[in-house]
């Protein structure tokens with residue numbers, strides 16, 4: 001309750017501070033607050049792209065959990081917010097056809113360099129996927145949802161691109177984690193290094209998924225140093 005109120009106040013402050021904002025990196029002005037938030041996030045991840053391959057080791061528990069939640073029915077997989085394509089490559093190595101999508105141009109450039117031709121990578125926004133309706137057996141979304149200004153639009157997009165009975169595997173940091181609480185307190189600093197973010201609880205994600213039309217939803221904890229949960233939804 002109190003956490004929700006604090007998050008809401010911080011969100012409102014962010015909105016006010018960044019209306020008509022000037023980007024510290026490229027000095028361009030951003031008329032829409034949403035565009036500006038996405039710009040901040042993608043430039044932050046452009047910088048992260050140089051070292052993101054280390055996540056292969058640090059985030060191993062997250063990738064392993066996601067792999068374990070897919071089976072042989074999931075031959076085509078869309079990896080939304082794919083970063084440098086670590087998960088996409090692991091999925092392709094299992095013989096699946098994979099498309100990776102990310103907002104950061106530098107992340108996508110690195111993904112293309114490191115993953116060879118077995119995966120297709122696209123620079124695109126999770127809230128408006130350039131993907132045909134009903135074209136994937138599974139969508140994977142790993143620690144990326146918290147960056148989306150309109151997560152309900154993104155979740156509706158996940159549902160749209162899945163074939164009937166297709167599966168969403170979503171892994172997210174829990175807003176109730178101590179790490180997230182600390183990050184919220186040092187808000188300006190985290191925005192510079194990790195983009196704009198609005199972490200959620202598993203109940204909030206569940207409610208988003210229900211509104212998007214997912215009916216079978218299961219949630220489980222992920223063993224990771226930040227409190228993290230995995231959601232499987234169909």
Ligand SMILES: C[S@@+](CC[C@H](N)C(=O)[O-])C[C@H]1O[C@@H](n2cnc3c(N)ncnc32)[C@H](O)[C@@H]1O
Nearest residue numbers: 045081082083102103104125126142143144147
């Ligand atoms: C914490 S990284 C996770 C990367 C990858 N899923 C992994 O686990 O290795 C979050 C990723 O989400 C991407 N992202 C943020 N907002 C996005 C959006 N609106 N559409 C697509 N990708 C987005 C970022 O560029 C970044 O690569």
